[in-house]
Amino acid sequence: MDDQLSLYIISDSLGETARVIANACMQQFPQHDNWQFERFSYINTKELLDDVFEKAKTKNVCLMFSLVDDQLANYAQERSEEENFVYVDLLSNVIKAMSKISGLSPLGQPGLLRKLDRDYFRRVEAIEFAVKYDDGKDPRGILLADLVLLGISRTSKTPLSMFLADKHIKVVNIPLIPEVPLPKEIYEIDPKKIIGLTNSVERLSQVRKERLKSMGISSSISYANADRIYEETNYAEELMRQLKCPIIDVSDKAIEETATIILEILER
Numbered sequence: 592m593d594d595q596l597s598l599y600i601i602s603d604s605l606g607e608t609a610r611v612i613a614n615a616c617m618q619q620f621p622q623h624d625n626w627q628f629e630r631f632s633y634i635n636t637k638e639l640l641d642d643v644f645e646k647a648k649t650k651n652v653c654l655m656f657s658l659v660d661d662q663l664a665n666y667a668q669e670r671s672e673e674e675n676f677v678y679v680d681l682l683s684n685v686i687k688a689m690s691k692i693s694g695l696s697p698l699g700q701p702g703l704l705r706k707l708d709r710d711y712f713r714r715v716e717a718i719e720f721a722v723k724y725d726d727g728k729d730p731r732g733i734l735l736a737d738l739v740l741l742g743i744s745r746t747s748k749t750p751l752s753m754f755l756a757d758k759h760i761k762v763v764n765i766p767l768i769p770e771v772p773l774p775k776e777i778y779e780i781d782p783k784k785i786i787g788l789t790n791s792v793e794r795l796s797q798v799r800k801e802r803l804k805s806m807g808i809s810s811s812i813s814y815a816n817a818d819r820i821y822e823e824t825n826y827a828e829e830l831m832r833q834l835k836c837p838i839i840d841v842s843d844k845a846i847e848e849t850a851t852i853i854l855e856i857l858e859r
Contacts, residue, residue: 595625595626595627595650595651596623596625596626596627596651596652596653597626597627597628597629597647597650597651597652597653598613598617598626598627598628598629598652598653598655599629599630599631599643599647599650599652599653599654599655600613600628600629600630600631600655600657601631601634601640601643601654601655601656601657601658601667602630602631602632602633602634602656602657602658603633603634603635603657603658603659603660603663604632604633604657605632605633606630606631606632606657608657608681609630609655609656609657609681610630612655612681613628613655627650631643634658634663635660635663636663637663637666640663640666640667640670641670644670644671644674644676647674647676648674652676652677653676653677653678653679654667654671654676654677654678654679655678655679655681656668656678656679656680656681656682656683657681657682658680658682658683659682659686661683664680664682664683665683667680668680668683710759713759714756714757714759716761717755717756717757717758717759717760717761717762718753718756718757720732720735720736720756720761720762721752721753721755721756721761721762721763721764724736724762724763724764725749725752725764726748726749726764726765726766727763727764727765727766727774730765730774730775730776731776732763733763733765733774733776733777733779733780734776734779734780735761735763736761736762736763736780736784737760737761737762737784737857738755738760738761738762738763738784738785738786738853738857739762739763739764739765739777739780739784739785739786740752740762740763740764740765740786740787740788741764741765741767741777741785741786741787741788741827741830741831741834741836742764742766742767742787742788742789742790742827743766743767743768743789743790743795743820743823743824743826743827744766744799744814744823745790745795745798745799745802746788746789746790746795746841747788747841747846747849748764748765748766748788749764750846751764751788751846751849751850751853752764754846754847754850755850755853755854758850758854760857765777767823767826767827767830768823769822769823769826773830777834782834782835782836785834785836786836786837786838786839786853786856787827787828787830787831787834787836787837787838787839788838788839788841788849789824789827789828789831789838789839789840789841789842790824790840790841790842791840791842792817792820792821792824793817794842795820795824796815796816796817796820799814799815799820800815803815837856839852839853
């Protein structure tokens with residue numbers, strides 16, 4: 592077959608959903624290789640629809656509507672029937688059926704799927720960032736981060752980083768060790784991006800002993816020793832005061848509670 596057939600995708604957003612459907616359907620007709628495929632995005636008024644109809648009059652065309660606005664979709668159907676166009680409404684019947692069984696009214700807002708996709712990829716990007724720069728692996732991440740968490744071992748830095756990444760926040764966490772200098776990049780960023788985490792000596796000693804026990808290591812080593820922990824917490828808190836960053840005591844807080852405090856600080 593040499594005659595050209597046209598598919599017009601008409602959407603009040605990008606039309607990505609309709610494009611995928613159209614491509615899938617075209618594969619069912621391998622004997623016809625002369626499809627003309629055109630996409631008309633952000634068609635959100637009757638005037639814009641009329642322009643598409645005028646163009647379609649000169650073609651052997653199938654119109655594929657992806658319009659969530661009920662009035663606009665009805666107008667598109669009425670015009671198509673008046674002009675004797677072959678058409679298919681990809682959304683209206685499905686939305687009406689779902690509204691009927693749920694008893695709910697649809698939002699009628701175009702582009703929501705694309706917004707969800709965008710949110711998904713932002714979340715994935717933030718999670719990958721948190722993993723890549725976890726526990727001070729690469730201090731260069733400090734310059735790219737939305738937030739830098741400072742704290743000695745077992746102050747919930749990693750779980751907080753992952754929790755906040757789910758909120759699309761790119762987090763770097765840096766362990767504070769008295770014998771290890773702080774990365775120079777810390778002094779190159781806005782102090783408002785830095786938050787310090789601390790914990791009580793008693794709680795840290797308990798948590799570290801449990802950690803060592805799970806690893807099959809004796810709890811008598813300095814890592815879980817109260818004097819050593821006291822030295823670390825004093826060092827960390829003095830450093831945080833020098834940086835003039837907020838300090839959060841996580842000793843009696845769940846991850847979600849600490850994260851909420853952090854989000855409130857970032858908003859301010």
